[in-house]
Amino acid sequence: MKKIVFASIICLSIYSCGGDSKTTETKTAADMNPPFDKYKEQFIENLWKAYPGWASSQGYHKYDSILIVPNEEARTKELTFVKANLDSLKLFDINGLSDKNKTDYYMIENQLKSTAWSINELKSYEWNPSEYNVSGAFAEILNGNYDSLDIRLRNFYLKMSNIPAFYEAAKKNIKNPTIEHTQLAIDQNLGGISVFEVDLQNALNKSNFDEGEKKSIVSAAKTAATAIKDFTEWLQKMDNKTPRSFRLGAELYAKKFEFDIQSGYSAAEIYEKALSRKKELHEKMFELANKLWDKHLNKADKPADKLSLIKQVINKISEKHVKPEEFQTAIEKQMPVLIDFIKQKDLIYIDPSKPLVVRKEPDYMAGVAGASISAPGPYDKNGNTYYNVGSLAGWDKDRAESYLREYNYYILQILNIHEAIPGHYTQLVYSNQSPSLIKAIFGNGAMIEGWAVYTERMMLENGYENSDEMWLMYYKWNLRTTCNTILDYSVHTKEMSKEQALNLLTNEAFQQKAEAEGKWRRVSVTQVQLCSYFTGYTEIYDFREELKKQMGDQFKLKEFHEKFLSYGSAPVMYIKELMLAEMNKKSK
Ligand code: ZN
Ligand code: ZN
Numbered sequence: 001m002k003k004i005v006f007a008s009i010i011c012l013s014i015y016s017c018g019g020d021s022k023t024t025e026t027k028t029a030a031d032m033n034p035p036f037d038k039y040k041e042q043f044i045e046n047l048w049k050a051y052p053g054w055a056s057s058q059g060y061h062k063y064d065s066i067l068i069v070p071n072e073e074a075r076t077k078e079l080t081f082v083k084a085n086l087d088s089l090k091l092f093d094i095n096g097l098s099d100k101n102k103t104d105y106y107m108i109e110n111q112l113k114s115t116a117w118s119i120n121e122l123k124s125y126e127w128n129p130s131e132y133n134v135s136g137a138f139a140e141i142l143n144g145n146y147d148s149l150d151i152r153l154r155n156f157y158l159k160m161s162n163i164p165a166f167y168e169a170a171k172k173n174i175k176n177p178t179i180e181h182t183q184l185a186i187d188q189n190l191g192g193i194s195v196f197e198v199d200l201q202n203a204l205n206k207s208n209f210d211e212g213e214k215k216s217i218v219s220a221a222k223t224a225a226t227a228i229k230d231f232t233e234w235l236q237k238m239d240n241k242t243p244r245s246f247r248l249g250a251e252l253y254a255k256k257f258e259f260d261i262q263s264g265y266s267a268a269e270i271y272e273k274a275l276s277r278k279k280e281l282h283e284k285m286f287e288l289a290n291k292l293w294d295k296h297l298n299k300a301d302k303p304a305d306k307l308s309l310i311k312q313v314i315n316k317i318s319e320k321h322v323k324p325e326e327f328q329t330a331i332e333k334q335m336p337v338l339i340d341f342i343k344q345k346d347l348i349y350i351d352p353s354k355p356l357v358v359r360k361e362p363d364y365m366a367g368v369a370g371a372s373i374s375a376p377g378p379y380d381k382n383g384n385t386y387y388n389v390g391s392l393a394g395w396d397k398d399r400a401e402s403y404l405r406e407y408n409y410y411i412l413q414i415l416n417i418h419e420a421i422p423g424h425y426t427q428l429v430y431s432n433q434s435p436s437l438i439k440a441i442f443g444n445g446a447m448i449e450g451w452a453v454y455t456e457r458m459m460l461e462n463g464y465e466n467s468d469e470m471w472l473m474y475y476k477w478n479l480r481t482t483c484n485t486i487l488d489y490s491v492h493t494k495e496m497s498k499e500q501a502l503n504l505l506t507n508e509a510f511q512q513k514a515e516a517e518g519k520w521r522r523v524s525v526t527q528v529q530l531c532s533y534f535t536g537y538t539e540i541y542d543f544r545e546e547l548k549k550q551m552g553d554q555f556k557l558k559e560f561h562e563k564f565l566s567y568g569s570a571p572v573m574y575i576k577e578l579m580l581a582e583m584n585k586k587s588k
Contacts (some may be wrong), residue, residue: 032096039088040104044437050081053137058441059377061146065158067134071169075119082112099578103570104438111442114259122252127177127244129185129235130525132170134163134228135192142195142203149207156200157217163224167231177238178246180524186232193228196221248527250493260528261446262571263535267489267528270535274485277534278508281475281482282306288472289313311510314476317469321408324392324400331371331389331416332358338421338459345462348422348561354385356425361388371415373424378440385428387420402512410465410473417459422561423452430565443569445529450536450572451565453481457541458557476510481533483509484519488530491523539572540564547579 048055052063068074089109094102118124125131141156177185200221204214248256257267265273289310293302296316303309322330335358339350361372371390376383392400407415417423427448431439460466460474483504490496496504498520505516523530548555567575 029093029096032092032094033098033101036092036097036101036105039092040108040438043085043088043108044441046081046085047441050078056137056140059146059379061144061155064141064152064155067137067159067162067166069162069165069169070125070132070173074169075125079116079119082116086112099567100434100436102578103567103574104436106574107438107442107444107570110259110262117255117259122256125173126175128181129170129174129177130181130188132167132185132231133188133192134166134224135189135195139192139195139199142199149203150209153203153207153209153217157220160196160220160224164227167227170231171234174238176240176242176244177235178244179240180246182235182238182240182243184525186235189228189232193225196225196228246524247495248492253489253492253527256528257531261532261535262444262573263446263539264573264576265535265539267493267531270485270531270538271489273538274482274489274534277482277538278479278486281479282310282508285310285472285475285479288468288475292317292468292472307507310472314472314510317410317473318405318408320410321404322412324395324404327392327404327407328358328360328389330412331387334413334416335421338416341459341464342422346558347458347462348426348558348565350421350426351429354429356387356420357384358387358389361390371419373419373428375428378437385425387425406512408473410470411477413465413470414456414474414477417456417464418452422459423455424448426455427451427565427569430562431568434566434568436568439568439570444536444571446532446536446539447572447575448536448569449533450538450540453478453533453537454540457537462557479509480511481537484530485534487519487523488528492527536572539576543572543576 048060048063052066052068055062056064086109089105089112092105094105097105138156138159141152141159144152200217204217207214209217254267257263257270263270286306286309289312290302292313293299293309296313303312335356342348342350372388374386374388376385392403395403419425431443456474456477460471464470487496487501487504490504491501501520501523502513502516505511505519506513511519544560547560563579564575567578
């Protein structure tokens with residue numbers, strides 16, 4: 001072990017000497033970073049020109065007034081954009097890029113290839129009518145506070161002019177759509193009309209426009225609303241004799257998984273891992289529940305079925321929870337406890353100059369309760385990061401009770417670890433230290449979610465709230481993530497029926513019927529996304545265990561965490577590659 005440390009010191013000194021005299025580094029590729037940085041700037045500017053709606057949603061408002069009509073011509077333009085940029089990327093020798101730029105390069109490349117694949121192979125513009133819905137983008141213009149209301153309304157007005165053409169193009173694109181996505185498109189489009197009929201009127205009343213201007217805006221809004229209604233009627237009346245199945249099928253699924261998750265594992269490998277994790281969790285849960293039975297169920301007779309024994313113990317210990325009015329303060333009080341624990345166990349550096357602001361969930365987040373992190377967008381660097389906590393005020397007693405049992409004493413702590421410290425919030429602070437607009441825009445969801453899920457287990461492994469009850473509840477929580485993967489893969493590639501799905505979620509993952517029904521609706525209109533949590537978590541956990549084995553007592557958990565997060569929100573497989581390369585360089 002000493003040898004490794006010694007060698008790394010030598011290497012470091014040679015490396016820093018070599019930096020001064022370029023002649024000793026003849027083998028190293030030329031520094032590609034300055035031209036690549038320039039290219040990235042240009043790329044993002046062009047990206048926003050090509051995708052004005054996406055630009056607005058990221059806080060870039062130069063193209064707010066433009067609505068692209070999704071016709072054949074637009075798709076050809078997109079493919080040209082893809083090809084031109086893939087060609088540009090080829091001009092850079094990847095060996096001449098810094099780690100940060102290497103990952104940016106891979107992420108741009110993935111985005112471009114994914115776009116081309118979506119247009120040429122996935123073709124969801126033909127079978128997913130819910131891709132055609134303008135109301136969200138228009139609502140954002142009304143709700144935003146980046147410009148004066150009058151400027152925003154002007155953009156709203158200009159952008160509306162393409163709405164009829166937008167839905168005409170949609171009708172031309174749609175062929176044998178799935179029944180599920182057709183229904184979703186009808187519901188969401190009808191729900192969105194209020195933006196043009198109600199919200200716009202309210203905004204106009206507060207504006208400085210004269211009556212004439214208001215009249216033309218209202219008239220354009222009427223035309224827009226008619227186009228939307230007409231589209232939903234067209235969908236309802238469509239003669240769709242051979243609807244496509246909402247199940248993606250194994251081939252498309254494997255490819256979508258590759259592009260969306262960017263994992264070192266294939267979809268099939270992750271599915272196998274999830275199956276064995278489920279088995280492992282059931283065994284561990286039974287062991288704990290069996291041990292806790294007498295303590296919590298007063299020595300009542302044990303059911304013969306293992307899963308129902310686990311379920312009864314879980315239900316019993318879920319009764320330990322805070323009062324509805326204490327929900328927010330309980331979360332607030334948790335933050336310093338988590339920070340102290342992390343310091344005491346030396347798990348990761350937490351920057352004290354960037355405290356997390358806990359606040360009551362703002363009204364526009366529409367009472368979903370729970371907790372979420374609001375991070376400032378890539379163009380709003382000085383914005384605060386908030387931990388939004390839902391209020392249970394006004395909830396009836398039963399609803400509040402059922403919610404609090406779900407987010408009981410144990411799960412609430414796991415939720416705080418996941419959302420805040422050292423989960424999403426901590427990851428965000430680290431990724432902001434190596435700012436990359438590319439990663440802010442294309443940030444890898446599996447890495448971001450995987451990190452948060454990883455920290456749940458890591459905290460418990462290090463002794464946080466160490467009790468059998470806590471571990472049992474954690475396993476239940478982890479089972480949800482695991483079963484999401486099994487569900488998604490089985491439904492889209494293995495014809496899993498609704499009945500089988502509900503059985504998996506309620507009997508094997510101990511979920512309530514309502515939650516399971518909601519999950520079924522989600523899996524029938526999305527693909528792959530439900531796998532991101534488990535995949536990212538598995539990759540990070542496996543990587544850590546691999547390093548531990550390799551490094552023996554040289555492995556330091558704190559160093560691993562800080563190094564891992566220093567690469568920003570890049571796919572785990574690239575972080576792994578770069579970390580291993582650096583280690584090998586050091587030990588040579
Ligand atoms: Zn209760
Ligand atoms: Zn999360």
